Amino acid sequence: MAGMDFLAAYDAIPEDDVPQRVALLRTAMATGRAALFAELRARRPVFSTPVGVFVTRHPDVLEVLSAPGTFTVGVFGPALEDVLGAPFVLARDGADVHWRERGYGQLMLAAEDAPRVRELTARIADEVLDEVTGRGADTFDLIQDYARVAAARVAIAYLGFTGIEEETLHSCTRRMQWAFAINPGRDPEIHAAGVAAGRELHDRVAELIARRRSAAAADGSDDILGRMLRTRLPAEYGFDDERINANLVGYLTGYQQNATQCTATALKELAVRPEALAEAVRAAGEGDPARFDAYVWEALRFHPFVPVTPRLCLRDHVLAAGTPRQTVIPAKSVVLACFASAMFDEEVVDAPAEFRPGRPPAHNLVLGYGAHDCVGRYAAQVIVPELVRRVLLRPGVRPLPGAERALDYADTPFPQHYRVRSGRSATTPS
Numbered sequence: 540m541a542g543m544d545f546l547a548a549y550d551a552i553p554e555d556d557v558p559q560r561v562a563l564l565r566t567a568m569a570t571g572r573a574a575l576f577a578e579l580r581a582r583r584p585v586f587s588t589p590v591g592v593f594v595t596r597h598p599d600v601l602e603v604l605s606a607p608g609t610f611t612v613g614v615f616g617p618a619l620e621d622v623l624g625a626p627f628v629l630a631r632d633g634a635d636v637h638w639r640e641r642g643y644g645q646l647m648l649a650a651e652d653a654p655r656v657r658e659l660t661a662r663i664a665d666e667v668l669d670e671v672t673g674r675g676a677d678t679f680d681l682i683q684d685y686a687r688v689a690a691a692r693v694a695i696a697y698l699g700f701t702g703i704e705e706e707t708l709h710s711c712t713r714r715m716q717w718a719f720a721i722n723p724g725r726d727p728e729i730h731a732a733g734v735a736a737g738r739e740l741h742d743r744v745a746e747l748i749a750r751r752r753s754a755a756a757a758d759g760s761d762d763i764l765g766r767m768l769r770t771r772l773p774a775e776y777g778f779d780d781e782r783i784n785a786n787l788v789g790y791l792t793g794y795q796q797n798a799t800q801c802t803a804t805a806l807k808e809l810a811v812r813p814e815a816l817a818e819a820v821r822a823a824g825e826g827d828p829a830r831f832d833a834y835v836w837e838a839l840r841f842h843p844f845v846p847v848t849p850r851l852c853l854r855d856h857v858l859a860a861g862t863p864r865q866t867v868i869p870a871k872s873v874v875l876a877c878f879a880s881a882m883f884d885e886e887v888v889d890a891p892a893e894f895r896p897g898r899p900p901a902h903n904l905v906l907g908y909g910a911h912d913c914v915g916r917y918a919a920q921v922i923v924p925e926l927v928r929r930v931l932l933r934p935g936v937r938p939l940p941g942a943e944r945a946l947d948y949a950d951t952p953f954p955q956h957y958r959v960r961s962g963r964s965a966t967t968p969s
């Protein structure tokens with residue numbers, strides 16, 4: 540759909556023809572999301588639809604996400620807890636589980652881990668790339684052969700999923716995230732598959748915890764599960780092995796698919812910009828991770844893993860009060876905070892259509908914002924860029940010419956395939 544004509548087409552549909560309006564909206568989101576958001580920011584920045592109220596301007600998105608007492612995670616929270624089979628920080632707001640376990644997560648997923656997690660990621664990524672390029676084929680699947688495998692191995696080594704197969708970690712989290720995060724119609728089959736996957740992971744982790752508990756005296760593992768098992772909290776917190784299980788599986792569910800997809804989409808966004816790709820390659824070899832990382836996060840601004848996050852409005856709220864777009868959001872509304880739009884808000888972000896590494900952190904919402912931003916952000920901030928960096932350090936490993944945008948979703952919500960040239964072996968700096 541051409542720019543600046545969605546609203547005319549939408550308004551031409553009778554208000555009571557909900558299916559046709561929803562169909563047009565979903566088509567625009569699937570095939571022209573950037574153009575749709577640009578039009579909404581310019582003409583209808585707070586856009587009420589049958590599927591929810593789209594909030595598209597940067598300050599308004601931040602307003603929604605800064606008020607968890609009004610805009611709650613009640614849209615997806617119950618489904619997430621069905622999938623996990625237990626309460627979890629991402630599914631709750633305010634006191635009790637969220638307040639307490641948010642702090643617990645920040646303690647377990649410590650910021651101080653970042654340097655060793657980067658080193659761990661680099662080593663694992665190189666091992667996987669050696670395996671893949673050593674097979675002798677001209678191309679390989681960046682997602683299936685590299686990103687999902689490397690991400691899972693990092694989860695095994697850092698989070699502590701020792702003895703659980705890489706494929707189990709990946710396939711279970713895919714079904715779980717599909718069920719709670721990308722199932723707006725609550726398809727019962729998708730939901731049941733997610734619940735079954737959650738139960739499978741729970742049972743495997745329960746066995747793992749029992750093994751680690753029985754070998755506690757000899758277990759000096761420096762991973763997150765080991766840290767959790769060694770931590771003693773007051774009894775009134777009720778933090779038993781079931782809570783450890785739910786949190787560990789929850790961390791994985793928020794990590795595995797995200798890291799896998801972001802590796803592919805960041806490389807894709809760099810590849811479609813040859814100058815940016817060349818600059819990123821140079822930065823990758825210079826030994827300054829922060830300079831290189833900026834290219835990855837700017838790439839992900841153009842293709843965020845979570846483009847829209849839903850919230851449930853508990854009470855009437857005046858959004859953007861005192862501005863020309865001031866709007867009353869009625870209680871019980873589903874509100875769709877559009878990260879992918881906010882990061883391109885022309886009134887906040889300078890020249891948003893330009894690829895500019897090193898933008899102010901507040902202009903990049905890839906890892907979320909507010910009470911429910913990424914609890915493992917310090918690890919994520921090094922894992923994702925390093926997975927991309929290890930690819931770029933190999934001169935011949937690049938997306939196929941002419942197919943740089945060819946992400947194949949294979950009838951799922953997540954990219955499943957992305958072909959790249961296998962290139963030649965490269966000596967990679969540490």
